[in-house]
């Protein structure tokens with residue numbers, strides 16, 4: 153099955169060197185002031201990740217007309233299906249080639265009830281495998297997220313549990329699993345997903361084929377990330393960056409078709425996005441953390457603008473999703489919505 157292929161890495165492509173962290177040995181020192189993409193091994197989701205890829209294949213090979221029943225639309229809804237070409241990948245309005253389906257953490261946990269997407273909710277294979285595949289994948293990813301957040305709350309010297317409370321599993325949030333398909337193409341240069349930072353708190357990304365690229369801090373050259381079996385790529389998103397006053401930083405990445413000898417391959421990937429509760433106000437936690445307060449003061453003294461959208465996590469996600477849709481751009485590719493504070497894709 154296409155989704156299981158783990159092809160050899162092309163000998164002519166030098167991948168970006170990434171620090172591999174053993175999830176079982178994680179601590180504040182290994183994560184440090186985390187500004188870079190990291191790779192996690194022994195995250196515990198290895199087997200259920202295989203089942204998620206299997207499910208991804210079943211879902212994304214349904215007829216297009218069937219998938220379109222679940223399309224997200226243009227109003228900033230994050231859960232559901234996104235067709236290819238719905239998002240822009242560049243300021244000049246080029247369109248993306250990725251198609252994906254987002255499954256809400258709240259739906260997976262409430263199952264057999266559905267609380268975020270009612271009708272039409274999700275394609276049948278997702279409903280059929282909600283309890284034996286999607287929910288275990290999401291629960292495992294939430295565990296990993298909580299572990300990393302509690303390490304970061306030590307880094308930020310916050311009171312016990314405060315950051316975790318903002319990411320309480322019990323509160324509705326934008327947290328979601330995403331299955332992604334990029335159909336085969338002969339091009340190795342056409343951008344599939346444009347340059348962006350993830351907008352939530354943490355992302356765990358499971359890759360098979362190459363194509364993911366990062367723009368390392370301070371560099372202007374894109375570098376490929378080499379997928380490793382049973383490893384998860386770990387990114388910080390903008391919301392956590394905002395809450396931490398920039399102490400923790402989101403990283404810039406994009407997706408191209410699989411490179412070199414992998415050209416022509418269909419590309420599959422899987423992500424879990426961990427996001428704070430819908431009601432959490434996105435602002436630097438200066439009252440909760442002396443580390444954040446100091447960082448904000450230092451940045452202000454140096455004239456670095458403060459990232460403070462002053463909206464809730466729910467509104468932030470809605471704006472960011474909406475901002476990427478080509479339907480919300482004018483002929484020059486500019487966003488035509490009225491909201492302020494949209495940044496990038």
Ligand SMILES: O=C(O)CCC(=O)C(=O)O
Nearest residue numbers: 332350359364407421423
């Ligand atoms: O497909 C990938 O490898 C990355 C996708 C991604 O960056 C995203 O969905 O935010």
Ligand SMILES: [Fe+2]
Nearest residue numbers: 348349350405
């Ligand atoms: Fe991303």
